[in-house]
Amino acid sequence: MANTTGSWLREPIRDDVVDLWRLHEVHCTADTDFQRVLIADTHLGVTLFCDDNPQSAENGQLIFHEAEFTPAALLAEQLRSVLVIGCSEGTVPLIATELGVEHVDHVDIDPECVRLCTDHLPYGYTPEDLKRAEHGEGAVRLHYADGADFVSEALRRGDRYDVIVLDLPEEDEDQDAGHNAMYGQGFFTTYRQLLNPGGVLSTHVSRPHLSFPTAETAESLRRPWQQLGNTFGTRVFFRSTEHPWAAIMLATPAEVDEPVRLMRERLPQLARAPRTIDDAELRGATYLPLALR
Incomplete structure (x- = not known):
């Protein structure tokens, strides 16, 4: 077509x-x-x-991108360094800087897509934002690289992050899809090694089960939840009540008692109040769906 x-x-x-x-x-x-x-x-x-x-x-992107980052920021013990993999629009790195993050590594494999987003989307990076990020002239440093390669190199260098956000295309049923590996058990272990103590990984789940919940599609929800449980001490599910794409899974190596209560306590302390998440949303959106209970 x-x-x-x-x-x-x-x-x-x-x-x-x-x-x-x-x-x-x-x-x-x-x-x-x-x-x-x-x-x-x-x-x-x-x-x-x-x-x-x-x-x-345009209508709804802020709900999705705040859901990717804000709950993770609330669960993390500190908020100084962030790794964002994907997010061609640049929205998540900008949200991180609004919350006072000192250093954001933004990794995207496709420079042409990033620049098209900057030129045509009314949200995310402006041309000035992009220029500064490409030159590392500010909190955000943009790296045009394969996410898997960057993660391996970061681990070799000894880099550590307080929050890691995976804003990749959803996991594909085509086993040859290159980004699928970054959803695998091995990479979840690597992400844990890249986190500072008390750090948080944020990843989103696929749409099929969210749009058409059936017995066969539930596996796309259960698989990453189980993989995170195999690797991390604490998991939190966040499904925005306002947006069908915003279904996020959070994980931290630490074993945290009542993580949602902790997140709610920290919400008023954020440097900038989120525009799409309040205390009531935190309580409702973190209720674990039946497929994961």
Whole structure:
């Protein structure tokens, strides 16, 4: 299907279900070295698609990106250094700096996608933000690199982080998808080694079970939850009540008694109050779904 104004984009959800997105004005299309990028107006405003999969949209993106970072920031013992893998839009690194993080390593494999997002999305990096990040002139340092390679090198150097955010495309059923490895048990062990004591890993889960919860799709939710349990002392589930994409799993090596209570106590202490998360949301969004109980 040609990605042209007035056309429909077909997004596979599972073998027997697809979503159709009506495209209004198309801002750009590009086949980069890594993926097919489309930025277009939809009913959710300006929307980023990578390989026909929606990554973020103007109306709702803040809910998703705050959910990726803010609960992790509340669970972490300190908040000085952050690693973000993915997030071509640059939104999570910017949220981290608003909360006073001193050093953010932002790793993305696709420089063309990052620059297209900067040029066409009304959120995330501005051209000035991107220039500073590319030159390391501020808290954010942008690295155009394979996330797995960067993680291995960071571990070799002895780098440590207070929060690690995986903002990658969702785990793919295609076993050859390169980013799948970063959701594997071995990498969860590596992430734990990269964390400072009291540090937190934040990763999101796949949409199929969130949109169409059935017995067979529940495995996509249970598998990462079990893998995190095999590696970390404490896990927290966070499903935004406002956004279907914002289902986050948090993990920390420490064994924390009543982690949600601790997060709620720390919420008023944040350098900037989140715009989409309050005390009531923390209580409701962290309730463990039946598939994981």
